[in-house]
Amino acid sequence: MPRFDITIAGELNLDLILYGLPSELPPERELLARDMVLTLGSSSAIVAHNLAALGSRVGFQSRIGDDSLGQMALECLGASGVDVSKVRRTNAKKTGLTVILQREVERNILTYAGCISELALNDLDIEYLTDSRHFHLSSFYLQKALQPQIANLFRVLKSAGLTISLDTNDDPDDEWEGGFLRVLPYVDILLPNAREAKKLAGTGDLETAVTRLSEFVPLVVVKLGGQGAMARRGKEQLTSPAVKVDSIDPVGAGDSFDAGFLYKFLQGADLAACLHAGNAAGAFSTTAAGGTEAFRDSARMQNFFLEHQS
Numbered sequence: 250m251p252r253f254d255i256t257i258a259g260e261l262n263l264d265l266i267l268y269g270l271p272s273e274l275p276p277e278r279e280l281l282a283r284d285m286v287l288t289l290g291s292s293s294a295i296v297a298h299n300l301a302a303l304g305s306r307v308g309f310q311s312r313i314g315d316d317s318l319g320q321m322a323l324e325c326l327g328a329s330g331v332d333v334s335k336v337r338r339t340n341a342k343k344t345g346l347t348v349i350l351q352r353e354v355e356r357n358i359l360t361y362a363g364c365i366s367e368l369a370l371n372d373l374d375i376e377y378l379t380d381s382r383h384f385h386l387s388s389f390y391l392q393k394a395l396q397p398q399i400a401n402l403f404r405v406l407k408s409a410g411l412t413i414s415l416d417t418n419d420d421p422d423d424e425w426e427g428g429f430l431r432v433l434p435y436v437d438i439l440l441p442n443a444r445e446a447k448k449l450a451g452t453g454d455l456e457t458a459v460t461r462l463s464e465f466v467p468l469v470v471v472k473l474g475g476q477g478a479m480a481r482r483g484k485e486q487l488t489s490p491a492v493k494v495d496s497i498d499p500v501g502a503g504d505s506f507d508a509g510f511l512y513k514f515l516q517g518a519d520l521a522a523c524l525h526a527g528n529a530a531g532a533f534s535t536t537a538a539g540g541t542e543a544f545r546d547s548a549r550m551q552n553f554f555l556e557h558q559s
Contacts, residue, residue, distance in 0.1 A: 253308040253381040254515050259293025260365040261311040261322050262345035288539035289325040290347050292387035295501045295540040299508035301330040302544035310335045312368045319344035366393035379409040390420040396427050403435035414438035433465040442472040472503050478524050489524035492532035501540015506531035525559035
Protein backbone atom coordinates (compact mmCIF):
# COMPACT_ATOMS: atom_id res chain seq x y z
CA MET A 250 0.00 0.00 0.00
CA PRO A 251 1.43 3.43 -0.90
CA ARG A 252 2.44 5.71 1.95
CA PHE A 253 0.28 8.56 0.64
CA ASP A 254 -3.10 8.98 -0.97
CA ILE A 255 -1.80 12.02 -2.80
CA THR A 256 1.49 13.83 -3.24
CA ILE A 257 1.84 17.47 -4.26
CA ALA A 258 4.82 19.49 -5.42
CA GLY A 259 4.55 23.23 -5.66
CA GLU A 260 4.65 26.57 -3.94
CA LEU A 261 4.51 27.22 -0.20
CA ASN A 262 4.03 30.75 1.08
CA LEU A 263 1.77 33.02 3.10
CA ASP A 264 -1.10 35.28 2.05
CA LEU A 265 -1.42 38.79 3.48
CA ILE A 266 -5.06 39.75 2.92
CA LEU A 267 -6.27 43.33 3.41
CA TYR A 268 -9.99 44.05 3.75
CA GLY A 269 -12.09 47.20 3.59
CA LEU A 270 -9.95 49.12 1.14
CA PRO A 271 -11.10 52.21 -0.75
CA SER A 272 -12.25 51.56 -4.32
CA GLU A 273 -9.52 53.81 -5.70
CA LEU A 274 -5.85 53.68 -4.67
CA PRO A 275 -4.36 57.09 -5.50
CA PRO A 276 -0.55 57.34 -5.25
CA GLU A 277 1.27 59.11 -2.42
CA ARG A 278 -1.67 58.72 -0.02
CA GLU A 279 -1.72 56.77 3.22
CA LEU A 280 -4.81 54.60 2.76
CA LEU A 281 -6.35 52.53 5.52
CA ALA A 282 -7.62 48.96 5.50
CA ARG A 283 -10.43 47.87 7.81
CA ASP A 284 -8.87 44.50 8.67
CA MET A 285 -6.08 42.12 7.73
CA VAL A 286 -5.07 38.49 8.10
CA LEU A 287 -1.75 36.73 7.55
CA THR A 288 -2.46 33.10 6.75
CA LEU A 289 -1.21 30.09 4.83
CA GLY A 290 -1.45 30.84 1.13
CA SER A 291 -0.38 29.41 -2.24
CA SER A 292 -2.65 27.15 -4.24
CA SER A 293 -0.50 24.04 -3.79
CA ALA A 294 -0.32 24.40 -0.02
CA ILE A 295 -4.04 25.23 0.35
CA VAL A 296 -5.00 22.08 -1.58
CA ALA A 297 -2.58 20.00 0.52
CA HIS A 298 -3.72 21.49 3.84
CA ASN A 299 -7.42 21.04 3.16
CA LEU A 300 -7.02 17.51 1.78
CA ALA A 301 -5.24 16.55 4.99
CA ALA A 302 -7.94 18.22 7.08
CA LEU A 303 -10.55 16.15 5.23
CA GLY A 304 -8.64 12.95 6.01
CA SER A 305 -6.29 12.24 3.08
CA ARG A 306 -2.68 11.15 3.59
CA VAL A 307 -0.72 13.94 1.91
CA GLY A 308 2.97 14.25 1.06
CA PHE A 309 4.26 17.67 0.03
CA GLN A 310 7.45 18.92 -1.59
CA SER A 311 8.47 22.53 -2.05
CA ARG A 312 11.30 25.03 -1.79
CA ILE A 313 11.20 27.86 0.74
CA GLY A 314 13.61 30.52 1.90
CA ASP A 315 15.52 30.17 5.14
CA ASP A 316 13.47 32.98 6.67
CA SER A 317 10.64 33.62 9.12
CA LEU A 318 7.91 33.66 6.46
CA GLY A 319 9.00 30.24 5.23
CA GLN A 320 9.07 28.86 8.77
CA MET A 321 5.57 30.18 9.49
CA ALA A 322 4.22 28.66 6.27
CA LEU A 323 5.90 25.34 6.99
CA GLU A 324 4.48 25.19 10.52
CA CYS A 325 0.97 26.06 9.32
CA LEU A 326 1.03 23.34 6.68
CA GLY A 327 2.60 20.72 8.93
CA ALA A 328 0.03 21.36 11.67
CA SER A 329 -2.69 20.05 9.35
CA GLY A 330 -1.06 16.63 9.15
CA VAL A 331 0.62 17.10 5.76
CA ASP A 332 4.05 15.45 5.64
CA VAL A 333 6.54 18.31 5.05
CA SER A 334 9.75 16.38 5.64
CA LYS A 335 10.84 16.88 2.01
CA VAL A 336 10.42 20.66 1.90
CA ARG A 337 13.81 22.20 1.08
CA ARG A 338 15.21 25.45 2.49
CA THR A 339 17.48 27.73 0.49
CA ASN A 340 19.42 30.93 1.07
CA ALA A 341 19.33 31.80 -2.63
CA LYS A 342 15.83 33.33 -2.57
CA LYS A 343 13.30 34.55 -0.04
CA THR A 344 10.03 32.75 0.57
CA GLY A 345 7.28 34.04 -1.71
CA LEU A 346 4.44 36.22 -0.47
CA THR A 347 1.05 37.11 -1.92
CA VAL A 348 -0.74 40.34 -0.97
CA ILE A 349 -4.48 40.28 -1.69
CA LEU A 350 -6.42 43.54 -1.81
CA GLN A 351 -9.94 42.27 -1.18
CA ARG A 352 -12.92 44.47 -2.06
CA GLU A 353 -16.65 43.88 -2.07
CA VAL A 354 -16.87 42.56 -5.65
CA GLU A 355 -13.32 42.06 -6.92
CA ARG A 356 -9.75 41.90 -5.72
CA ASN A 357 -6.16 42.54 -6.74
CA ILE A 358 -3.59 39.80 -6.23
CA LEU A 359 0.07 40.81 -6.00
CA THR A 360 2.70 38.08 -5.65
CA TYR A 361 6.41 38.21 -4.94
CA ALA A 362 7.47 34.88 -6.44
CA GLY A 363 10.72 34.33 -4.55
CA CYS A 364 11.25 30.58 -4.18
CA ILE A 365 8.00 29.81 -6.01
CA SER A 366 9.64 30.20 -9.41
CA GLU A 367 12.85 28.41 -8.33
CA LEU A 368 11.48 24.93 -7.62
CA ALA A 369 13.05 22.57 -10.18
CA LEU A 370 12.98 18.88 -10.98
CA ASN A 371 16.23 18.25 -9.13
CA ASP A 372 14.59 19.60 -5.96
CA LEU A 373 12.09 16.75 -6.05
CA ASP A 374 12.42 13.28 -4.56
CA ILE A 375 10.75 11.14 -7.23
CA GLU A 376 10.69 8.04 -5.04
CA TYR A 377 8.79 10.04 -2.41
CA LEU A 378 6.32 11.43 -4.95
CA THR A 379 5.60 8.02 -6.47
CA ASP A 380 4.89 6.43 -3.07
CA SER A 381 1.29 7.54 -3.64
CA ARG A 382 -1.88 6.83 -5.56
CA HIS A 383 -2.28 10.28 -7.09
CA PHE A 384 -0.26 13.42 -7.85
CA HIS A 385 -1.58 16.97 -8.04
CA LEU A 386 0.03 20.10 -9.46
CA SER A 387 -1.22 23.66 -9.03
CA SER A 388 0.09 26.99 -10.35
CA PHE A 389 1.55 25.71 -13.62
CA TYR A 390 2.45 29.22 -14.77
CA LEU A 391 4.18 30.24 -11.54
CA GLN A 392 6.50 27.21 -11.59
CA LYS A 393 8.97 28.82 -14.00
CA ALA A 394 11.93 26.53 -13.29
CA LEU A 395 9.82 23.37 -13.13
CA GLN A 396 7.56 24.22 -16.09
CA PRO A 397 9.83 22.95 -18.90
CA GLN A 398 10.25 19.67 -16.98
CA ILE A 399 6.62 19.03 -16.01
CA ALA A 400 5.89 16.76 -18.98
CA ASN A 401 8.86 14.56 -18.05
CA LEU A 402 7.81 14.57 -14.39
CA PHE A 403 4.27 13.55 -15.30
CA ARG A 404 5.54 10.81 -17.61
CA VAL A 405 7.57 9.27 -14.77
CA LEU A 406 4.65 9.53 -12.35
CA LYS A 407 2.25 7.93 -14.84
CA SER A 408 4.68 5.08 -15.49
CA ALA A 409 4.68 4.46 -11.72
CA GLY A 410 0.90 4.02 -11.84
CA LEU A 411 -0.27 7.34 -10.38
CA THR A 412 -3.24 9.31 -11.63
CA ILE A 413 -2.57 13.02 -12.13
CA SER A 414 -4.61 16.22 -11.70
CA LEU A 415 -3.67 19.73 -12.80
CA ASP A 416 -5.00 23.15 -11.85
CA THR A 417 -3.03 25.69 -13.87
CA ASN A 418 -4.40 28.72 -11.99
CA ASP A 419 -3.82 32.11 -13.61
CA ASP A 420 -0.99 33.04 -15.97
CA PRO A 421 0.49 36.38 -14.78
CA ASP A 422 1.93 36.92 -18.28
CA ASP A 423 -1.50 36.23 -19.84
CA GLU A 424 0.14 34.15 -22.58
CA TRP A 425 -1.22 30.68 -21.65
CA GLU A 426 1.60 28.82 -23.35
CA GLY A 427 4.62 27.38 -21.56
CA GLY A 428 4.25 23.86 -22.91
CA PHE A 429 0.75 23.37 -21.54
CA LEU A 430 -0.30 21.13 -24.43
CA ARG A 431 2.74 18.89 -23.90
CA VAL A 432 1.64 17.95 -20.39
CA LEU A 433 -2.02 17.21 -21.17
CA PRO A 434 -1.49 13.64 -22.46
CA TYR A 435 -0.46 12.69 -18.91
CA VAL A 436 -3.29 14.49 -17.10
CA ASP A 437 -6.35 12.59 -15.86
CA ILE A 438 -8.22 15.55 -14.33
CA LEU A 439 -7.98 19.20 -15.39
CA LEU A 440 -9.42 21.65 -12.84
CA PRO A 441 -9.64 25.22 -14.22
CA ASN A 442 -12.18 27.89 -13.41
CA ALA A 443 -14.33 29.22 -16.25
CA ARG A 444 -11.99 32.09 -17.17
CA GLU A 445 -8.95 29.83 -17.13
CA ALA A 446 -10.70 27.18 -19.24
CA LYS A 447 -11.47 29.74 -21.94
CA LYS A 448 -7.95 31.15 -21.86
CA LEU A 449 -6.39 27.68 -22.06
CA ALA A 450 -8.59 26.73 -25.00
CA GLY A 451 -8.19 30.06 -26.81
CA THR A 452 -11.89 30.86 -27.03
CA GLY A 453 -14.40 33.20 -25.39
CA ASP A 454 -17.11 30.53 -25.22
CA LEU A 455 -17.09 28.16 -22.25
CA GLU A 456 -18.84 25.24 -23.98
CA THR A 457 -16.35 25.40 -26.84
CA ALA A 458 -13.49 25.58 -24.35
CA VAL A 459 -14.66 22.49 -22.48
CA THR A 460 -15.15 20.59 -25.75
CA ARG A 461 -11.63 21.47 -26.91
CA LEU A 462 -9.99 20.60 -23.59
CA SER A 463 -11.91 17.31 -23.42
CA GLU A 464 -10.14 16.22 -26.60
CA PHE A 465 -6.90 16.09 -24.58
CA VAL A 466 -7.98 15.18 -21.03
CA PRO A 467 -10.32 12.37 -19.90
CA LEU A 468 -12.03 14.54 -17.26
CA VAL A 469 -12.39 18.33 -17.37
CA VAL A 470 -13.87 19.92 -14.25
CA VAL A 471 -14.71 23.62 -14.43
CA LYS A 472 -15.35 25.76 -11.35
CA LEU A 473 -18.16 28.27 -11.92
CA GLY A 474 -18.07 30.24 -8.67
CA GLY A 475 -21.58 31.04 -7.48
CA GLN A 476 -23.00 28.80 -10.22
CA GLY A 477 -21.33 25.67 -8.86
CA ALA A 478 -19.29 23.44 -11.16
CA MET A 479 -19.52 21.37 -14.30
CA ALA A 480 -17.62 18.33 -15.57
CA ARG A 481 -17.13 16.74 -18.97
CA ARG A 482 -16.00 13.13 -19.33
CA GLY A 483 -16.16 12.00 -22.93
CA LYS A 484 -19.71 12.72 -24.05
CA GLU A 485 -21.00 12.80 -20.47
CA GLN A 486 -21.55 16.26 -18.96
CA LEU A 487 -22.69 16.95 -15.41
CA THR A 488 -23.41 20.15 -13.52
CA SER A 489 -23.63 20.60 -9.78
CA PRO A 490 -25.13 23.65 -8.05
CA ALA A 491 -23.19 25.75 -5.59
CA VAL A 492 -23.60 25.16 -1.86
CA LYS A 493 -25.09 28.35 -0.43
CA VAL A 494 -23.38 29.90 2.59
CA ASP A 495 -22.87 33.32 4.16
CA SER A 496 -19.53 34.05 2.54
CA ILE A 497 -16.84 36.03 4.34
CA ASP A 498 -13.87 35.63 2.03
CA PRO A 499 -13.52 33.94 -1.41
CA VAL A 500 -9.73 33.55 -1.15
CA GLY A 501 -8.75 29.92 -1.78
CA ALA A 502 -12.26 28.75 -2.68
CA GLY A 503 -11.10 27.25 -5.98
CA ASP A 504 -8.20 25.44 -4.33
CA SER A 505 -10.56 24.18 -1.63
CA PHE A 506 -12.88 22.90 -4.38
CA ASP A 507 -9.91 20.92 -5.74
CA ALA A 508 -9.33 19.43 -2.28
CA GLY A 509 -12.95 18.40 -1.83
CA PHE A 510 -13.22 16.96 -5.33
CA LEU A 511 -9.96 15.00 -5.10
CA TYR A 512 -10.78 13.70 -1.62
CA LYS A 513 -13.93 12.05 -2.94
CA PHE A 514 -12.23 10.98 -6.18
CA LEU A 515 -9.58 9.13 -4.20
CA GLN A 516 -12.33 7.35 -2.27
CA GLY A 517 -13.75 6.04 -5.55
CA ALA A 518 -16.91 8.18 -5.45
CA ASP A 519 -18.91 8.82 -8.60
CA LEU A 520 -18.55 12.07 -10.52
CA ALA A 521 -21.69 13.69 -9.10
CA ALA A 522 -20.49 13.07 -5.54
CA CYS A 523 -17.04 14.45 -6.38
CA LEU A 524 -18.55 17.62 -7.82
CA HIS A 525 -20.78 18.13 -4.79
CA ALA A 526 -17.87 17.58 -2.40
CA GLY A 527 -15.83 20.13 -4.33
CA ASN A 528 -18.63 22.67 -4.16
CA ALA A 529 -19.11 22.02 -0.44
CA ALA A 530 -15.39 22.41 0.30
CA GLY A 531 -15.19 25.59 -1.76
CA ALA A 532 -18.20 27.05 0.00
CA PHE A 533 -16.93 26.07 3.44
CA SER A 534 -13.62 27.77 2.71
CA THR A 535 -15.40 31.10 2.20
CA THR A 536 -16.90 31.05 5.71
CA ALA A 537 -13.58 32.20 7.21
CA ALA A 538 -10.72 34.46 6.15
CA GLY A 539 -8.14 32.93 3.83
CA GLY A 540 -8.10 29.56 2.12
CA THR A 541 -7.41 27.28 5.11
CA GLU A 542 -8.70 28.94 8.28
CA ALA A 543 -12.16 27.32 8.07
CA PHE A 544 -10.58 23.86 7.84
CA ARG A 545 -8.63 24.35 11.06
CA ASP A 546 -11.81 23.89 13.11
CA SER A 547 -12.32 20.15 12.63
CA ALA A 548 -15.59 19.94 14.61
CA ARG A 549 -17.15 22.78 12.63
CA MET A 550 -15.88 21.28 9.39
CA GLN A 551 -17.37 17.86 10.16
CA ASN A 552 -20.73 19.38 11.09
CA PHE A 553 -20.76 21.41 7.87
CA PHE A 554 -20.11 18.41 5.65
CA LEU A 555 -22.69 16.32 7.52
CA GLU A 556 -25.23 19.09 6.97
CA HIS A 557 -24.38 19.37 3.28
CA GLN A 558 -24.13 15.72 2.32
CA SER A 559 -25.17 14.98 -1.26
